[in-house]
Amino acid sequence: MTVRVRIAPSPTGLLHVGNARAALFNWLFARHTGGTFILRIDDTDLARSENEYEEDVLTGLGWLGLDWDEGVGVGGPYGTYRQSDRLDRYAEVAGLLLAAGDAYYCFCTPSELDERRKEAQAQGRPPGYDGRCRLLGDAEAGRRQEQGEAAVIRLAVPRPGVTTFDDIVRDEVRFDHDAIDDFVLVRSDGSPTYHLASTVDDVDYQITHVARGEDLLSSTPKHILITGAMGGSVPTYAHLPLLFGPDGKKLSKRHGDVSLKAYRDGGFLPEAMFNYMCLLGWSYEAETTVFTREQAIERFDLSAVSKNAAIFDPEKLEWMNGVYIRALDPADFIDRAFPLVEDELGRELSGAEREQVVALGPLVQERVKLLTEVPEMMTFLFEGALSYDETSWRKVMETETTPSALDAAIDRLTAVGEWVAADIEAELRAMLDELELNARKGLQPIRVATTGSTVSPPLFETLEVLGREVTLHRLRAARAKL
């Protein structure tokens, strides 16, 4: 039996990192087993579904490098892989279940149900549907149906009964049917519920393994019951631990960055995101935190997935992003830096300026955790009138030795033969000796004068990139401002 797995996001919002993680685990499982990874779009909720969100799903998966073998965008033997195109099929299955006596019409109105639910709760009884319409005869149900009375279709849950299944991550789980009410399969407007549509698709698409969030664990017996009534074969389930926010609460919009897009736009590398998400509920090996996607595929095992919910830790992700940025080929890093710097500047870089970025690139590369930090570390190069960081200025420029250090630096740098870091360093070190200043006192003023801040890439290289003219101009400007 060849493995067929799927992810089925609803395009009702930006792709959530929890869904992205589920996609990742399904993809890893498929790639590890040589199976088929399928992307289905669960857009039965037409009112809330938007094309923009479907595109976000495709873009997000593509960004992470999770390619799918069948489904939306790539096709396959089962149609469009979009639930909105299969409404007839869900109605057909509902009809079959009705005919077989596995489902029935229910004419209870929402307000009646609501009332009974409240009543039941007040009396301490289970709040689920009491099943009264199940007792209606076929004749009466048919008559009321034909008269146009609004009705939903419910599954006739076999009672007494028990549904048991072997979950790959949870082991054996059992549910007594007494705790499952006769849930709705088809709404009164004829649309299928999630339970029906999703299950029908899983059966029709020959899905062998369903790996999804633990929030669906208690819905699983419903899906198994529908599958059984359809005569389909029940897939193997694997319920993945949920993801939580830093406050230990469910990862929600309140935490800000719940969408994969936020990370895509936030300067994260897909490789880092991929690696980090692997760690949420799984581990490559006890002592190894950083690994390639090939290594992950090679070792991935659903049965080794943790049962514990995990907190998504942006700090660790950032650390890992830094690891991946430093590992980037310098040319690759610079290619990514150009657009960001130009964006910050609001204009295109000239050829000479691009060369400056190339020269400074490797020095910046080892200092950032996020790509978005690159512009702020580079744009000082291109500022006509340098703006100084206030704290930096106060900290080093108001020191009594600063004026003489700046004067000496101006003299010596004017005289440097070849404008290269090594010679610049030699001159400035000689200056430190002459004035009997330590590096901090003698060099920091130069840094602030030329970069505007006490924090910058290494000084001598920076001055080389800046050029003699700009360096001297900035030193004089700062000296004049003292």
Place this chain on the structure above:
RNA sequence: GGCCCCGUCGUCCAGCGGCCUAGGACGCCGGCCUUUCAAGCCGGUAACGCGGGUUCGAAUCCCGUCGGGGCUACCA
């Protein structure tokens, strides 16, 4: 409330009866390096929720308890 799931450092994971005086990673703290900031290196901090069993021996098995979470819709 009912049903279900989970419970190892602040966080993520390792551990699947003796290798555990509990290991790795992030974070945090200290040191080294050093012109700043990073990076790197070295060191440190910190956990088996609690109570009973079972066993020669338990983080590992069982029961209870407490705590957290999910579901309980004509949402998914």
